[in-house]
Amino acid sequence: MTGVQxxxxxxxxxxxxxxxxxxxxxxxxxxxxxLQSLLNKHADxxxxxxxxxxxxxxxxxxxKDYSAGLFDIVFLDVDMPGLSGFExxxxxxxxxxxxxxxxxxxxxxxxxxxxxxGAKDYLIKPLVEERLAEVMERILNxxxxxxxxxxxxxxxxFGGSTKLPLADVLYFESQEHYIHAILTYEQHTFREQLQNxxxxxxxxxxxxxxxxxxxxxxxxxKDFSDHVLxxxxxxxxxSRKYKKTASEALxxxxx
Numbered sequence: 003m004t005g006v007q008x009x010x011x012x013x014x015x016x017x018x019x020x021x022x023x024x025x026x027x028x029x030x031x032x033x034x035x036x037l038q039s040l041l042n043k044h045a046d047x048x049x050x051x052x053x054x055x056x057x058x059x060x061x062x063x064x065x066k067d068y069s070a071g072l073f074d075i076v077f078l079d080v081d082m083p084g085l086s087g088f089e090x091x092x093x094x095x096x097x098x099x100x101x102x103x104x105x106x107x108x109x110x111x112x113x114x115x116x117x118x119x120g121a122k123d124y125l126i127k128p129l130v131e132e133r134l135a136e137v138m139e140r141i142l143n144x145x146x147x148x149x150x151x152x153x154x155x156x157x158x159x160f161g162g163s164t165k166l167p168l169a170d171v172l173y174f175e176s177q178e179h180y181i182h183a184i185l186t187y188e189q190h191t192f193r194e195q196l197q198n199x200x201x202x203x204x205x206x207x208x209x210x211x212x213x214x215x216x217x218x219x220x221x222x223x224k225d226f227s228d229h230v231l232x233x234x235x236x237x238x239x240x241s242r243k244y245k246k247t248a249s250e251a252l253x254x255x256x257x
Contacts, residue, residue, distance in 0.1 A: 021054075022053055022054070022074045022075065022142070022145060023054045023056075023072065023073045023074050023075075024041065024053060024054065024055045024056070024073060024074065024075045024076075024077070025055075025056050025057075025058060025064065025072075025073045025075070025076045025077070026038060026055065026056070026057045026058070026077045027057075027058040027059075027060070027061060027064045027076060027077065027078050027079060027082075027087070027090065028057075028058075028059070028077070028078075028079035028082070028106060029059050029060055029079065029082045029083060030079070031059070033079070033106065033127060033129065034057045034059070036128075036129055037077055037106070037129060037134075038055050038057065040129060040131055040134050041053060041055060041134070041138070042055075043131070044131075044134065044135055044138055047135075050142075056073075060082060060083070060084055060085065061078075061082055061084060061085030061086070061087065061089065061090030061093075062084050062085055064076075064090060065085070065090060065093050065094070068093075068094065068097060068098075069097060069098075069187055070097050070098035070099075070100070070101070070170075070186045070187035071098070071100075071101075071170065071186070071187045071188075072098075072101075073101055074101065074102060074145065075101070075102045075103075075104065075122075075141060076094065076101055076102070076103050076104070077104050077106055077125070078090060078091060078103055078104070078105050078106065079105075079106045079107070080105055080106065080107040080109075080112055080116075081107065081108065087105055087106075087107070088115055088116070088118075088119065091103055091105075091116070091119035091121070092119060094119070095119050095120065098186070098187075099120075099186065099221075099233065100169055100170060100186070102122045102141055103116075103119060103120065103121045103122060104121065104122055104123050104124060104125060104137060104141075105121055105123075105124040105125070106124070106125045106126075106127060106129070107124060107125075107126065107127065108126070108127045110124075110126055122137070122140075122141060123137045123140070125137065152167060152168045152169055153165035153166060153167055153168060154166045154168055154171075154199075154202070154203065156183065156190065156192040156194070157192055157193065158190060158191065158192050159180060159191040159192055159193060160191075164190060166183055166185070166190065167185070168203070168206060168207075168218070169220070170185045170186045170187070171183055171184070171185050171208075171218050172184045172185060172186060172217070172218055172221050172232060172234065172236070173215055173216060173217040173218060173221075173232075173238060174196060174199055174208075174215070174216040174217075175214055175215055176195075176196040176213070176214045176215075177214070179193060180192065180193055180194075181193075181194050181196060181199060186221075186234075196210075196213075196214070196216055199216060200216050203216070207219050207220055209248050209251045209252060210244050210247075210248065211225075211230055211238060211239070211240045211241065211244050211248045212238065212239050212240065212241045212244060213241065213243070214239075215238050215239065217230060217232070217238060219251065219252055221233050221234065222252055225240060225248065225249055225252050226240070227240075228240055230248075230252070
């Protein structure tokens with residue numbers, strides 16, 4: 003008995019922590035259960051722990067308390083009563099540009115529409131284990147890269163520290179001796195000079211547009227003569243000092 007317990011402990015020690023929050027939205031319980039079972043099996047095969055899976059039986063229920071950053075991956079059934087998968091995806095994208103969407107459907111011919119909503123991929127019912135593994139491997143590889151290279155550690159104003167996920171940072175704003183990091187779903191304040199942040203994030207997609215603003219060009223919709231418009235609808239000032247270099251850096255960012 004001791005040998006078995008030791009083997010279990012060894013297996014647990016070998017497991018890799020991958021914290022991924024997954025939502026399954028499908029009105030057919032049989033497919034929710036099947037997908038959750040396959041996801042757990044995939045995690046076991048790769049010796050992963052940290053999957054957190056939640057099921058929803060309608061788009062309306064899923065969207066009820068949804069906010070950006072709540073999930074990393076959403077498996078979304080296309081044919082649901084009430085809000086369809088595509089309608090649900092449209093609402094998701096209004097709030098969250100970064101969550102990975104994988105559509106699930108009986109009809110492959112529908113899938114060309116899915117890419118309008120930035121879908122990562124799609125699965126055809128009945129679900130095939132090998133196909134799910136292929137999709138998950140691609141998403142997890144990208145997730146791992148984001149975890150490893152996509153964060154910026156800051157010392158917070160009121161103590162402690164945090165790692166900012168750079169993909170979610172809209173912009174940094176300098177005010178007096180502090181910097182506000184404005185993310186898609188929250189904000190943090192830390193003590194630093196903006197020019198140091200600019201230097202630290204050189205070649206990471208951040209562009210200086212003003213003495214007080216350093217923006218993430220992936221969230222830019224358009225630059226105008228005196229301001230930059232973000233995809234969120236926010237306007238940030240574009241100063242004469244930075245206009246030429248900023249406009250060159252932002253060229254094509256919204257294509």
